[in-house]
Amino acid sequence: MKMRFKKWCLMLLLAIATPLHAALTIEITGGAGNQIPLAIVPFAAESMLPQSMTAIVGSDLARSGLFRLVDPASPQPPHDPAEVRYAEWTGKGAEGLVIGSISARPDGKLDVRFRLMDVVKQAQLAGFSYTITPAQLRSTAHKIADVIYEKLTGDVGVFSTQIAYVVKNGKRFELQVADADGYGAQTVLASQEPILSPVWSPDGTRLAYVSFEQKKPIVYVQNLVSGGRKQLVSVKGSASAPAWSPDGRKLAIALTRDGNSQLYMVNADGGNLQRWSANSIIDTEPDFSPDGKWIIFTSDRGGSAQIYRMPAVGGAAQRLTFDGSYNVSPHFSPDGKSFVFIQRQSGKFHVAVQDLATSQVQLLTDTPQDESPSFAPNGKMIIYATEINRRGVLAAVSSDGRVKQRLSVQAGDVREPAWGPLLKNQ
Structure with a gap:
């Protein structure tokens, strides 16, 4: 029995020792004014594993700023609530304390337990147990970070989500999907032609994007589960700027089949193509409101690129942006109360947010070449592309502008980010 157990431990170590390389490295360049002091004690028996779960949890939470x-x-070091000496942690200035343990099961799985303790009130705030495979160690750490984040901030955590982006190396373009912390990157599509505008379906199982592989922009829908993909529509002219409806049944896209770029609706399977806007100017970059009642888009109908809103069933367009002569790439916030966009000021392009009720605009970035902003599904962070030393990198900024991050790869330009949705099983 002892020999079998030792052999199983060796197999466990080999299984989780497979190196995980981060496609994106993340640098925190700014933080919130009032940070919650939190101590995360290494879990009991964690030292037997090549990866530290508490290090992943800590990295997630620190990255939030x-x-x-x-x-x-x-x-x-405590691993159970009865072992916590609150005076010790009060003396360290901690207001929250995370403790837990990891134990091996005979079936090859791991039992993971953790507790979040309120040091000030000397009470437990949360406690969960997970039975996982070794391959689920990292994803479980993200789930733990999500629980801690939600309990201490009141907002939903997004550490278990994914991001999509495009990496350009020389003449090669790759559409990649990675965890929100940059790990586990996988290539969805590789091409010698540009790839643009990836956007997630609401259930996170599909990506719509624009590919130039046929020497013109065409929208494709890729199934991330089966790996299959299909061209969304086959019409003359170009197709671009896809946007999913909140129920995942339709997409809004920009087509030039009748001349200038106009907006169309189409079923997710490519059927029932219908023209949505009809005029002689350029309409593009649509985005649905979270309740599906509105579409926000970019148009030059006022003489310059500005952002407009129109009922999803059609109707009169309402101009939303008036500051500056160039405002593009709008995306609704997850609560539908504001939208993020790119604003040009003095020849520089910055990420901005506008409140729909008050029309108040806040510039969030000071980098000069920003593009492609995308909200995190909790609305607290915005990922976008920018340029540093003539190299494309991704960056993230909190919706209030206080927290800033920079994400980059060792080689190549990174562009076209899109933050994936919260999944129901998370």
Whole structure:
């Protein structure tokens, strides 16, 4: 029995020792003014694993900019609520404390337990247990970080989500999908022609994007589960700027089949193509409101590129942006109360947010070449593309502009980011 157990432990270590390389490295360049002091004690028996779950949890929370990690070193590190000596952690300045344990099961799985303790009130805020395979270790750490984030901030955590983006190396373009922290990157499509505008379906199982592989922009829908893909519509002219309806049944796209770029609706399977806007000017870059009642889009109908809103069933268009002569790439916030976009000022392009009720605009970035903003599904962060030293990188900024991050790869330009949805099983 002992020999079998030792052999199983060796197999476990080999299974989780497979190196995971980050396609994106993340640098935090700004933080919130009031950070929550949090101590995360290494879980019991965690040292037997090549990967530290608590290190992943801590990295997630630190990356949000809302937490200050307190030194977890202790003469008697607690792993159970009964072992917590609150005076010790109060003395360290911690307001929250994370403790837990990992144990191996005979069937090859792991039992993971964690508790979030309120140091000030000396009470447990949350506690969960997971039975996982070794391959699920990292994703479980993200789930733990999500629980902690939600309990301490009141907002939904997005550490378990994914992002899509395009990497350009020389003449090669790759559409990649990775975890929100940049790990586990997988190539969805590789091409010698440009790839643009990836956008997630609401259920996270499909990506719509624009490919130039037929020497003109064409919209494709890729199934991330089966790997299959199809051209959305086959018409003369170009197709671009796809946007999913909230129920995932339709897409809004821009087509030039009748001359200038106009907006069309089409079923997700490519059927029932219908023209949505009809005029002699350019309409493009549509985006649905979270309730599906509105579409926001870019148009030059006023003489310059500005952002408009129109009922999804059609009707009169309402101009939304008036600051500056060039405002493009609008996307609704997840709560539908604001939208993010790119605004040009003095020849520089910045990420901005506008409140729909007050029309108040806030510039969020000071980088000069920003593009392609995309909200995180909790609305608290915005990922976008920018340029640093003539190289494309991704960056993220909080919706209030206080927290900033920079994401890059070792080689190549990174562009066209899109933050994936919250999944129901998370």
